[in-house]
Amino acid sequence: MNIYIAYHFVVNPLQPATDILTAELGYAGFESFVENEDGVSAYIQKQDWHEHILxxxxxxxSENYSINYTIEEIEQQNWNREWExxxxxxxxxxxCTxxxxxxxxxxxxxxxxxEPKMSFGTGHHETTHMMIQHLLKNDLKGKVVLDMGCGTAVLAILAEKLGAKKVDAIDIDNWCYLNSLENTERNNCTKISVFEGDASLLGEQFYDVIIANINRNILLDDMATYVSCLNPNGMVFLxxxxxxxxxxxxEKTEELGLSLVDTLEKNKWVALKLKN
Known part of the structure; x- marks a missing residue:
């Protein structure tokens, strides 16, 4: 059974400190976040945790913010009580609801x-919210779509509902993989295939639309692989x-032949649409 370490942060003032804290925790290895009226709770698998994680x-x-926290262990079976x-x-x-x-x-x-469990992607976070906005504004009918770092598969599910004919959803985390399988079945999806792994799985696959809501460093590392799998006149949402x-x-996307088409911003987080 997976065991997670939960850090519950009380942040004052809340913004922009909560967003900055979430971003830095993401770089440190935390994979799931739940914001609340006092701050944010951050989660990391115990096997990936160490005492110097912060x-x-x-x-x-920083002297500009007051941030305190408590720590607890959470077993997988207890997550429902937390997110409900x-x-x-x-x-x-x-x-879209x-x-x-x-x-x-x-x-x-x-x-x-x-049903997110420990997976990222309920739509509450700014990045997921903006990616949903992007997809709602674009024609996905008959498209082949990749949802890279799919989390709960919420974006893959929306892509199918928007008319995509085939969707691959990939996440490196086993919990996200299993959760995505559950959520695609729950939404009666028939065109989504879920895989556990990273960009090395892409191989000779080609897509009309690539969705990647991950983090800056992974995007920069894997961008060339994404672009190599993009069909002509393809769309990329980051x-x-x-x-x-x-x-x-x-700078990286321009080197690879992508042009910026549209930018959304919410609380300093951004979501980009690019085309080749």
């Missing part, structure tokens, strides 16, 4: 039922990084 989280030593307390339905652009199975069916065009990371991301 040493490089610079905001914790914090997970409320969200509606994106009055078109992301909800849990125990929430009432909404009156929106797209209804995504997600998120998981801040406004100040845009120059580094676009």
């Amino acid at each position: 040493e490089d989280v610079e905001i914790l030593t 307390t914090n997970f409320h339905p969200i509606v994106v652009d009055d078109k 992301v909800r849990a199975p125990f929430h009432e069916k909404p009156d929106t065009q797209f209804d995504l039922i997600i 998120s998981g990084f801040y406004r100040e990371d845009i120059p580094a991301i676009t």
